[in-house]
Amino acid sequence: MSPARRQILRDRIAMSHANRVVAFQGAHGAYSEQACREKLPGYQSRPYKTFEDIFIAVEQGDAELGMLPVENSMAGVVSDSYDLLAVHNLHIIGEYYLPVRHCLMAHQGVNVERIHTVYSHPQALAQCHSFIKRHGWNRVAVYDTAGAAAALKEEHREGEAAIASALAAELYGLDLLAEQIQDSANNTTRFLIIAKDGIIPMPNVGxxxxxxxxxxxxxxxxxxxxxxxxxxxxxxxxxxxxxxxxxxxxxxxxxxxxxxxxxxxxxxxxxxxxxxxxxxxxxxxxxxxxxxxxxxxx
Structure with a gap:
């Protein structure tokens, strides 16, 4: 094979990897994006507003794969995900179990003593109930954990913090004040990976x-x-x-x-x-x- 032909093939492979997209629900820094990064490191993770948007993106070819949460060890089943699997013709090609490690974050220079209110998704607030109660903080429920971190960064609210992933703190430039503050050390979310076409798994694989x-x-x-x-x-x-x-x-x-x-x-x-x-x-x-x-x- 000529050097020019080899370069063309290398360029095509690089382009195919660059265009590989996995869709997830929520804002950048969501636990779903963390699952994408850990399970599918060769893919670009792209946020969508709703679970149904994930299905549409995969069906229309805007994303090759979708990362779909289906159950949590503490909160139970994600009913919307199962309902969408019933009405769309996509295939499950993999699964991933993500340990959920909730973190407390705030603006740089803010310490725990100055906090009076925490923002997060209702499930995250419930899963950190003991930690929040011990400090006597007010709780405010928002649409998602990463969105709470993004809003905190944008609005510069004094005395307020967010509960989200360590990834969210990194992406939005917030200080981690405490890590693994969830009540259960075994808090885990199961994700399914969905695609247009099914797969035939390799032999001798469970x-x-x-x-x-x-x-x-x-x-x-x-x-x-x-x-x-x-x-x-x-x-x-x-x-x-x-x-x-x-x-x-x-x-x-x-x-x-x-x-x-x-x-x-x-x-x-x-x-x-x-x-x-x-x-x-x-x-x-x-x-x-x-x-x-x-x-x-x-």
Whole structure:
């Protein structure tokens, strides 16, 4: 290959990497952006206002991937994310568990004794309840953690602080006054990575499969749906029910389990599942990420 041809290929590869974008919800410095940076360091992280904006950006090609929070170990399920997975035709290609480390930040030169009010997302304020109560501070809920840090930087409010990530403090030039102030040391958020096209995971890699289904209106339908996984020795890791949009008192179920689509026991379980369900939709088969702490099976 000629030197000129090699340079053309290098330029194309560099350009393709430069254009790789992962969409996240919130302002720069959000925990979702931290997940993007840690899990996908070769991608440019781009903020969007809503979760639905993430789906639209990936569908329209403005972003190659989306980083979507689906559950938190303290706050529970992110219902909007599951509802959007049901109505959009994107694929789950990966997951990531991010330890949430809340930090207290303020303008440079402000010390803890001068603070009287803290701003953050309602969940972050709740997750730092003991720390805030111990200091007797007022709490003000805002749209997101990184937005609280950005607003604090712009408005130069005296005696006020924000609770957000260390990344937010770095991006907005705020001083870190305290780190890891959350009540639970195991506070963790699970993210799913979504894309237009699915993937075939590498052989010998532990995988998860996520799917969505509605049960038929027959006695013991859910029990029969799950029975095929038990008889085929498949470990379920999550089961979540959500209302079906536009149909009152109708529900569908999200199921995560360990396995690969090419395994005989998985194929047998899915065949059995079809007898008791309708509108079954496989959302993705993807490499399983290690959790920060062990967790039992269903």
């Amino acid at each position: 995988c998860k499969i996520s799917l969505l289904f509605e049960v038929r209106h027959i006695p013991a339908a859910l029990y029969k749906c799950l029975g095929g996984f038990a008889t085929n020795g498949i470990n379920l890791t999550r089961l979540e029910s959500r209302p079906v949009a536009g149909r009152d008192w109708s529900y569908h179920f999200y199921l995560d389990f360990q396995g690969r689509m090419d395994q005989v026991n998985v194929q047998q379980a899915l065949e059995e599942l079809k007898f008791y369900t309708h509108n079954m939709k496989v959302l993705g088969c993807y490499p399983e990420s290690l959790r920060p702490e062990s967790q039992g099976a269903l």
